[in-house]
Amino acid sequence: MAALDRSLISRLPLFQGMAPEEQSEILRGARSSRYAKDSSIFEQDTEAHSFYVLIAGHIRVVRTTPDGQQVIARYISEGEIFGVAAALGRTTYPASAVAAVDCVVLAWPNALWPELARRFPTFGSTTYRTVGNRLQETQTRVVEMSTEQVEQRVAHALLRLANQTGRNTESGIEIDFPISRQDIAEMTGTTLHTVSRLLSKWEESGIIVSGRQKVTVKDAHRLVVLSENRTKG
Amino acid sequence: MAALDRSLISRLPLFQGMAPEEQSEILRGARSSRYAKDSSIFEQDTEAHSFYVLIAGHIRVVRTTPDGQQVIARYISEGEIFGVAAALGRTTYPASAVAAVDCVVLAWPNALWPELARRFPTFGSTTYRTVGNRLQETQTRVVEMSTEQVEQRVAHALLRLANQTGRNTESGIEIDFPISRQDIAEMTGTTLHTVSRLLSKWEESGIIVSGRQKVTVKDAHRLVVLSENRTKG
DNA sequence: CCCCGAGTTTGCGCCAGCGCAAATTCTCCC
DNA sequence: GGGAGAATTTGCGCTGGCGCAAACTCGGGG
Structure with missing residues (x-):
């Protein structure tokens, strides 16, 4: 964490409208890591242990069918939260996340979600707004594929x-x-x-x-x- | 509300694990209505004012394209919550909800969502678990349509x-x-x-x-x- | 600097499933 | 009980886009 540019992080939409000390508090629970291009941040159907924010890079979210075909669910851009299984009461990830380029991410243990959501309502509602957007985008995609x-x-x-x-x-x-x-x-x-x-x-x-x-x-x-x-x- | 069978309502998964007085408290904010077959509970792209629970019947959630083609997003069964724009920070409904048969629903004004979610965490997390399920189902549908x-x-x-x-x-x-x-x-x-x-x-x-x-x-x-x-x- | 392999292009044949059209059968309303 | 409209069935021809295959091209590693 110490190595990361704080001003960069505090500029993320996810932290907008939060006091600096609140941001610090939230960031205290996070750990940052790098992922090389083509390495995976988490794998489909494995136990979900963390949720993430992408600090730098691009991530491909992929679903694989039983017979090995792949479908790209979405791309994650800088600043976005992802892998939010915890916020939706899931115990496994429904898809894999793969670094499309070298990436830097912040990761929070899922156990921290309830506390963070309770103490920082803005953080929670921003996350849920993101989920809402993704649900709608996904439905739009169904409509496109149908019509x-x-x-x-x-x-x-x-x-x-x-x-x-x-x-x-x-x-x-x-x-x-x-x-x-x-x-x-x-x-x-x-x-x-x-x-x-x-x-x-x-x-x-x-x-x-x-x-x-x-x-x-x-x-x-x-x-x-x-x-x-x-x-x- | 008074006319509705309380024991029926308290058996809904949405209220599982909540004390009876908590259930009453939540239900106090709701108003019940009937919808005749083929009538709409809410319309796509209109201002979202309420969220709902289906007490009896079946509801079709439909998205209409600009050129008038329709795609059924999902069916809602008894006991399910729907129209949860408020919980996801949306101001309009992304689809229409149409009664597939005569229906009875409970409706809460959106303004009540934040308070309910705060005071009854179980209620909130059950809702978000439902949202998570739907997101995953929708993605599954994309995968099916692709493969x-x-x-x-x-x-x-x-x-x-x-x-x-x-x-x-x-x-x-x-x-x-x-x-x-x-x-x-x-x-x-x-x-x-x-x-x-x-x-x-x-x-x-x-x-x-x-x-x-x-x-x-x-x-x-x-x-x-x-x-x-x-x-x- | 050259070679290898991944990524891309392009040709060809085919067929799943759509569009169109018409016939048929329910079901509900009068 | 009969008629009208809605839902369904079925035939037919066509085509968008897939599967297969082969050629090509670029870029990075040795």
């Missing part, structure tokens, strides 16, 4: 990534962590082949530029048009 | 309905509220035609019997086999 074509879903996914984790560069909005065609396929319920074909097409028409594990959105507006392109119904 | 064929998804949906709201009869497990082919289609991301074809096939092989807005599972085991039948991957 949209693959092209629209991939367009939506890219737009979401660009908004949540996009970095503005001279050439457009670049997704600032390595993401493969396979990853995008696992986010949208399709195959890497189909994603590759779509990205090729979009690159040809100047909507994006892409490379190995890299996508830059050049023309978000046209992507929005694609994502709304009704074909069913 | 399974339509036949498996419909089989899963029927099994889930049979488990959650099934009524044992001499001829099998009957889903005890009216459910159309269209409803099943909206739960599984397919069309009523495809659902109809599947149910016809299953009826022919004796796995189910079905009629107008009615499905009875006769051979759950074979349905499980179908739901696990790997074809992709």
Whole structure:
């Protein structure tokens, strides 16, 4: 903890509106760790012992089916809380969390959750607001998978990534962590082949530029048009 | 409230492990209402003013897309809490709730949530456990839609309905509220035609019997086999 | 600097499941 | 008891997107 930049941490949305001494109190219970790229912070279906805040990096939350297929539930960005099994009364993690790049996280033992939530209501309600957002996002994804074509879903996914984790560069909005065609396929319920074909097409028409594990959105507006392109119904 | 059977209410899982006087205290803030079949308890995207517990009946939670397509998010059974926007810091409902049959519900003004959650931690944590379950179920649904064929998804949906709201009869497990082919289609991301074809096939092989807005599972085991039948991957 | 392997692209054939349309059967209301 | 509308069934043709396979390309490690 001592090594971490306190001012950086106190700027996190999770701690907004809390007095500095309250923040310190909460942070006292945490321990920080680093995770190398591709290492896992926790594994699906294992005993949940901690909840986390991502201080630096990007994390992929993945669910694996019994026959080994993977589905990416979401990406976690800096400042977000994750692995909140404790807050929802679960004893195991429903998915695995894997570092998409080298990461720094804070971890609290689950045993501390009840006390923290009681003593710092802001902390609790911010967490539950996050849970609410995720529930709604997940439901939105169900709706998309039920009603949209693959092209629209991939367009939506890219737009979401660009908004949540996009970095503005001279050439457009670049997704600032390595993401493969396979990853995008696992986010949208399709195959890497189909994603590759779509990205090729979009690159040809100047909507994006892409490379190995890299996508830059050049023309978000046209992507929005694609994502709304009704074909069913 | 006075008219309602107190013993029935105190038996709800939501109130388990609470002293009778605590239950009374909580119930004091509630008001009960009836909703006729097909009437809506609340509407998507409207200001959230209350949270609810279903005392009797079945409720369909539906999300409608901008172009009018509907997706059934879930069914609510007796005893479940729903419309918990307040607990998740939301100001509007993300979906509509429609009575699948005539219903009786208890409603609390959202303003009461913080106080209730603070004074009755059991009540709060039970609610959040429910939210956790729903988040996980919703994610499971995303995984299913990503990795399974339509036949498996419909089989899963029927099994889930049979488990959650099934009524044992001499001829099998009957889903005890009216459910159309269209409803099943909206739960599984397919069309009523495809659902109809599947149910016809299953009826022919004796796995189910079905009629107008009615499905009875006769051979759950074979349905499980179908739901696990790997074809992709 | 070159090689290896992971990531990507692209072609080709096929089929699950959708859209459309029409016929049929309940069920409830008059 | 009969009619009307809603729900369901079924046929048919088509296609989006998947599976398979092979070629290619990039980037990092030796």
